[in-house]
Amino acid sequence: MQISQTFTADFSYPVHFGRGTFSPDNSLLTEVISGSGRVMVIIDQGVADAFPALSAQIQDWFALHADTLELVCTPEVVTGGEALKNDYRCIMSLVDQMLEYHLCRHSTVLAIGGGAMLDAVGFATALVHRGLRLLRMPSTPLAQNDAGIGVKNGMNLHGGKNTVGVFAPPFAVINDFDLLAGLSDDLWRAGISEAFKVAMIKDANFYGELLNMSPALGQRDAPAMERLIVRCAELHLQHIATSGDPFELGSARPLDFGHWSAHKLESMSNYRISHGHAVAIGICIDAFYASRLGWISPEVAEELTEALQVCGFDLCPPELTQTLGDGSLQLLQGLEEFREHLGGTLNLSLPCPVGGLQEIHEMHPEWISEIIYGLKERSLCN
Numbered sequence: 001m002q003i004s005q006t007f008t009a010d011f012s013y014p015v016h017f018g019r020g021t022f023s024p025d026n027s028l029l030t031e032v033i034s035g036s037g038r039v040m041v042i043i044d045q046g047v048a049d050a051f052p053a054l055s056a057q058i059q060d061w062f063a064l065h066a067d068t069l070e071l072v073c074t075p076e077v078v079t080g081g082e083a084l085k086n087d088y089r090c091i092m093s094l095v096d097q098m099l100e101y102h103l104c105r106h107s108t109v110l111a112i113g114g115g116a117m118l119d120a121v122g123f124a125t126a127l128v129h130r131g132l133r134l135l136r137m138p139s140t141p142l143a144q145n146d147a148g149i150g151v152k153n154g155m156n157l158h159g160g161k162n163t164v165g166v167f168a169p170p171f172a173v174i175n176d177f178d179l180l181a182g183l184s185d186d187l188w189r190a191g192i193s194e195a196f197k198v199a200m201i202k203d204a205n206f207y208g209e210l211l212n213m214s215p216a217l218g219q220r221d222a223p224a225m226e227r228l229i230v231r232c233a234e235l236h237l238q239h240i241a242t243s244g245d246p247f248e249l250g251s252a253r254p255l256d257f258g259h260w261s262a263h264k265l266e267s268m269s270n271y272r273i274s275h276g277h278a279v280a281i282g283i284c285i286d287a288f289y290a291s292r293l294g295w296i297s298p299e300v301a302e303e304l305t306e307a308l309q310v311c312g313f314d315l316c317p318p319e320l321t322q323t324l325g326d327g328s329l330q331l332l333q334g335l336e337e338f339r340e341h342l343g344g345t346l347n348l349s350l351p352c353p354v355g356g357l358q359e360i361h362e363m364h365p366e367w368i369s370e371i372i373y374g375l376k377e378r379s380l381c382n
């Protein structure tokens with residue numbers, strides 16, 4: 001006997017763009033959290049350091065709206081970056097706190113921080129009562145245009161990137177551009193690579209726009225960055241809604257263009273190399289590989305690397321050419337690790353042409369090695 005069960009579930013969440021979320025006269029939060037009276041706020045340490053008055057501003061804002069919203073505790077400040085994602089004890093500490101404050105499925109966790117912090121807090125939030133309401137407030141361009149607006153949450157275990165996690169859409173996202181003012185140059189530019197990534201496989205016109213904006217982006221031009229964030233977020237959300245596979249049940253993952261090597265570079269450097277920095281390198285490698293296949297011209301791959309350098313990326317950290325005992329590049333191990341991550345079959349997306357994509361299931365290690373050493377010979381590396 002067999003009973004077949006099929007059902008669908010609709011998910012929707014708004015992504016807001018603006019400024020001054022905690023200004024006394026700004027009512028956006030009351031509109032977003034409508035119907036959910038109890039709120040726990042968690043702040044990335046980096047955000048707290050950049051904006052020392054933020055915690056007090058948040059408490060003052062909730063005090064003004066105490067008739068409809070309850071701040072259950074003083075905003076909790078947590079370690080940001082991959083350090084949080086690497087430590088299971090930190091995740092469980094957050095779970096413990098959510099339970100101690102008696103948060104229920106109608107309560108809201110407001111997470112303010114970078115992509116790694118949002119991943120980790122989102123993972124903890126998804127575990128409590130099988131999912132509390134998660135309101136993300138991304139604080140970096142990378143989080144505002146990619147990590148903070150998607151449906152993934154997770155952490156790193158066993159030396160791998162995102163080896164544990166869940167798919168859990170947020171309740172809502174608020175992209176407050178004021179948070180970008182406190183960023184280091186490295187964090188400022190980190191989201192640029194994800195924009196180039198999605199443009200190369202989704203929108204040729206946006207790719208051309210990014211090439212033209214590269215000098216402005218490298219000089220921290222705020223309007224250019226805001227334009228980048230909004231368009232990149234649109235493309236990312238469009239992919240989630242229309243790909244037919246938002247929770248990645250299949251093997252094809254177009255938005256992982258450039259990521260097989262990026263994830264490996266991050267772990268090889270013990271996460272000294274940030275995700276955005278690693279993606280910049282990864283899409284250059286894959287773009288040159290696509291040019292070898294004849295899917296894009298070598299000139300396109302060259303202009304991509306030049307544009308990313310103008311934006312301030314170092315495309316050849318020491319890990320890129322690090323070798324094993326047999327002389328082979330350690331980075332090549334990333335291919336097999338990514339194959340395992342995908343369930344045993346390698347499915348990689350490359351631009352074909354710019355604005356479109358084609359999948360491949362194998363990559364020639366010797367081509368990759370030649371591409372990497374070719375980057376060095378062109379003096380694109382320091």
